[in-house]
Amino acid sequence: MWRVKSLDAILATAEKKSLHRSLGWFQLTLFGIGCVIGTGIFVLTAAGAQKAGPGLMLAFLIAGAICIVAALCYAEIASMIPVAGSAYTYSYAVVGEVLAWTVGWALILEYAVAASAVSVGWSGYFTGTILNEFMGVQLPAYLAAGPLALGGAPGGFINLPAVTIALMVTGLLVIGTSESAKVNAVLVAIKVTALTVFVALTFTSPEFDVERFNPFLPAGVFGGFGSGLGAVGAAATIFFAYVGFDAVSTAAEETKNPQRNVPIGLIASLLICTVFYILVAAGAIGAIGGQPIMGPNGIPFPAGSEELARQCALPAYGEALVCSNEALAHVLRQIGFGPIGNGLGVAAFLALPSVILVLIFGQTRIFFVMSRDGLLPNFLSRVHPKWKTPHIVTMVTGVAVAFSAAFLPVGQLADIANAGTLYAFMMVALAVLLLRRSQPNRHRPFRTPLVWLVAPLTIAGCVFLFFNLPADAMMVLPIWGAIGLVIYFLYGRSHSHLGRGIVEVPELEADAPHPMPDPSLTDDKKD
Numbered sequence: 001m002w003r004v005k006s007l008d009a010i011l012a013t014a015e016k017k018s019l020h021r022s023l024g025w026f027q028l029t030l031f032g033i034g035c036v037i038g039t040g041i042f043v044l045t046a047a048g049a050q051k052a053g054p055g056l057m058l059a060f061l062i063a064g065a066i067c068i069v070a071a072l073c074y075a076e077i078a079s080m081i082p083v084a085g086s087a088y089t090y091s092y093a094v095v096g097e098v099l100a101w102t103v104g105w106a107l108i109l110e111y112a113v114a115a116s117a118v119s120v121g122w123s124g125y126f127t128g129t130i131l132n133e134f135m136g137v138q139l140p141a142y143l144a145a146g147p148l149a150l151g152g153a154p155g156g157f158i159n160l161p162a163v164t165i166a167l168m169v170t171g172l173l174v175i176g177t178s179e180s181a182k183v184n185a186v187l188v189a190i191k192v193t194a195l196t197v198f199v200a201l202t203f204t205s206p207e208f209d210v211e212r213f214n215p216f217l218p219a220g221v222f223g224g225f226g227s228g229l230g231a232v233g234a235a236a237t238i239f240f241a242y243v244g245f246d247a248v249s250t251a252a253e254e255t256k257n258p259q260r261n262v263p264i265g266l267i268a269s270l271l272i273c274t275v276f277y278i279l280v281a282a283g284a285i286g287a288i289g290g291q292p293i294m295g296p297n298g299i300p301f302p303a304g305s306e307e308l309a310r311q312c313a314l315p316a317y318g319e320a321l322v323c324s325n326e327a328l329a330h331v332l333r334q335i336g337f338g339p340i341g342n343g344l345g346v347a348a349f350l351a352l353p354s355v356i357l358v359l360i361f362g363q364t365r366i367f368f369v370m371s372r373d374g375l376l377p378n379f380l381s382r383v384h385p386k387w388k389t390p391h392i393v394t395m396v397t398g399v400a401v402a403f404s405a406a407f408l409p410v411g412q413l414a415d416i417a418n419a420g421t422l423y424a425f426m427m428v429a430l431a432v433l434l435l436r437r438s439q440p441n442r443h444r445p446f447r448t449p450l451v452w453l454v455a456p457l458t459i460a461g462c463v464f465l466f467f468n469l470p471a472d473a474m475m476v477l478p479i480w481g482a483i484g485l486v487i488y489f490l491y492g493r494s495h496s497h498l499g500r501g502i503v504e505v506p507e508l509e510a511d512a513p514h515p516m517p518d519p520s521l522t523d524d525k526k527d
Contacts, residue, residue: 005092005373005498007081007442025261025268030188031361032248032269034354036241037191041280042348043121044238044414045327047303048281049290052234053218056290057281059234064274066235066461067242070425071270072448073432073458074245075263079445080435087424087431088366092373094431094438097499098485101492103427104370105484106477110420111363112397114243115166115356116404117413120146122352123161123405124325129345146407162405169356170398173364174384174391187354194347195280197340198328202283207335212289219292219300222468229300236468237303240414241277243359243421245270259445280328288334290321302470360397367393374497375488415473422462423477429458 023031048056077090088104127144131137142157172183202208219230248265255261284290292300293311301308303322312323324330329348332341368390371380384391432448433455448454466474493499 003496003498004094004096007093007439009498023255023261024257025264027185028248028255028261028265029268029272030185031358032245032265033192033273034188034358036243036245036269036273037188037195037276037351041195041241041277042125042328042352043118044241045281045284046322046324047414048234048238049285049327050292050300050303050308050322051219051229051237052231053215053292053300054213054285054290055217055219055221055231056234056238056285057278058217058221058231059238060274060277060281062232062235063239063242063465064270064277066239066458066465067245067270067274068267069454069458069461070429071245071266072454073429073451075266075446076444076448076451077428077432077435078262078266079259080442086362086366087428089369090431091427094434095427097375097493097496098488099427101370101375101488102481102484103424104366104375105481105488106420106423107366108363108420109476109480110243110417110424111359111366112401112404113413113417113420114240115359115363115401116162117240117417118352118355118359119162119166119401119405120159122165122349122356123159125345125349125352126161126165128326129329129342130349133342133345146405158406160406163402165353166356166360166402166405167398169353169360170394170401173357173361173394173398174389175387183354183357187351190347191351191354192276194344194351195276195328198332198344199276199279199283201332201337201340202287202335205287205335207288208283208286210286212286212291215291218294229302230468232465232468233470236418236465237414238277239418239421239465242270242273243362243417263446284321284328284331287331288319288321292322293317293320356401360394360401363397363401364390364394367397370492374495374500374502375492415469416476418469419466419473419477420480422466426459426462429455429462 045056048059052059078086081089081093086107088100088107091103092100123144127139131139139161143160146157146159217231219233221231222233245266248262248269255265281290293308295301295307301311308322311317312320317323319330319334321327321331326345326348329341329345332338332344367376368381370376371378371393380393380396381390382392383389432451435442436451466477
C-alpha cells in the first residue's frame with residue numbers, strides 16, 4: 001500500500017486516457033477567480049466579522065499569505081505533472097498509494113461539502129433578493145430550507161432552490177469544459193464589476209469612518225484552541241474561500257501548454273482575489289462597522305449559533321453587519337444606496353453559480369483520476385464520446401451535492417471543508433520537498449523560489465490553521481479519513497492498477513531515433 005506510481009507512468013496513463021485540452025491561462029485565472037471571489041465575500045463576510053471584528057482584514061491577509069506560499073508549491077508540481085487529480089496525483093507519485101488515497105478522499109470532502117454550502121448560500125440570495133425584493137414572492141418555508149436551518153433552529157423539508165442550482169451547474173459541466181469556462185467568464189465579469197462598485201461607494205461614502213476599526217481585534221489574534229475565534233480563527237474559517245486556486249490545478253490535463261499556463265492561473269487568481277477580499281472587508285467595516293456581538297463573558301457568540309440568532313432578533317443589533325445574510329447588499333442599503341445594494345444582491349445571485357461550477361468541476365476530476373488508477377470503479381472514468389467530459393462521475397457528484405444541499409445543515413460546513421483542504425495543501429508542500437531531494441534533475445518548468453523556506457512555511461501554516469478550527473470541525477477529518485481507509489482496503493487496494501501491474505510505460509516509437517550512450521560514462525554509471 002506504500003507503492004509509488006512513477007511520474008513517467010502517471011503522464012503516460014493520462015496521455016492514453018486523457019481529457020480534451022481547451023483552456024488557456026486567462027480561462028484558468030477566471031476559473032480561480034470564479035471560485036475564490038464569491039464564497040468568502042458573499043457568504044462568509046458576516047461570519048468572519050463575528051469571529052474577528054475589524055480584524056477580519058488581518059484574517060484575510062493571514063489566509064491569503066498561507067495560500068500564496070501553497071500556490072508556489074502547487075505551481076511547481078502542477079507544471080511537472082500537468083494531469084488531472086491535483087494533490088491526489090502528486091501524492092501518488094511521491095509518498096505512495098495509501099497516503100494518496102487519503103489525500104483524494106480529503107479532497108472529496110473539501111469540494112463536495114463546499115459546493116453544497118455555496119448552493120445553500122445561493123438559495124438565500126435567490127429567496128431573499130430575487131423573490132422577496134423584486135418579485136414580492138415568499139417561498140414556503142418547507143421548500144426554502146432543509147430539516148435543520150442555521151444554528152439548529154427548526155427549518156423546512158427541502159431546500160429546493162439549492163437543489164435546482166446544483167443540478168443546473170452539473171448539467172452545464174456534462175455538456176463541456178470549454179462551454180462551462182465561457183459561462184464562468186461572464187459570471188466572473190459580473191461579480192468583479194459589482195465588487196469594484198461596492199469598494200468605490202463605501203470608501204467615498206460620508207458614512208465611512210476610521211473610528212469603526214477601533215478596537216481592531218476585539219477577540220484578540222488567537223481565540224484559543226478549538227474556539228474558532230479571533231483573527232486566526234476567522235482566517236481558518238475563511239480559508240474555505242481560497243479553494244479556487246486549488247481547483248485550477250485540477251484542470252491541468254485540460255489546459256493548453258500547462259507548464260506555462262497553470263502557474264500563471266494559480267498565482268494570478270490568488271493575488272487578484274486577496275486584494276479584493278481586503279478592500280471589500282475594509283469598505284464594509286468602515287461604512288457601517290463590524291464589531292462582533294459579545295456574550296456575557298466578553299467572548300463573541302459563535303457564528304451561526306442560536307445565541308447569536310436571538311441577539312440579532314433584538315432591535316439593538318438587527319442592522320449589524322454580523323447579523324446579515326446578504327452582507328454586502330445590506331451595507332449599501334444602510335449607507336443610502338438601496339437600489340445598488342439590491343443590484344449587488346442580484347450580482348451575488350448570478351455569481352455564486354460560478355463558485356459551484358468550479359467546486360463540482362474540481363470534485364469530478366479527482367474522482368476521474370482515482371477511477372483511472374483503479375482505486376474506484378472504472379465506469380467513473382468514462383469520457384463522453386461527443387462532449388469529451390467525464391459525464392458519469394459528473395452526474396454522480398452533482399446528485400450527491402444536490403442531496404446534501406437539500407437536506408443537511410450547513411452552519412459549520414465551511415470549517416468542515418477546510419479540514420480536508422488544509423490536509424491536501426500540506427501534502428502538496430511535502431511532495432515538492434521530497435521530489436526536490438529524490439529527483440533533483442527532473443525538468444521543472446516552474447521552480448518554487450526558496451523552496452526550503454516556502455514549503456516548510458506552507459506545512460506549518462496549514463497545521464497552524466487546522467488547530468484553530470472549531471473542535472468539532474477538527475474531528476471530522478480523522479473520522480472521514482477512517483471511512484475512506486475502510487473503502488480503500490475493501491476495494492481500492494485489490495483493484496489498484498499499480499498493484500495489479502497495469503501501469504502505462506512510455507515507449508519509444510519504432511522509427512524514433514534512440515538516444516546514443518555517452519562514451520565518457522563507465523558501465524557502472526550507465527547502469
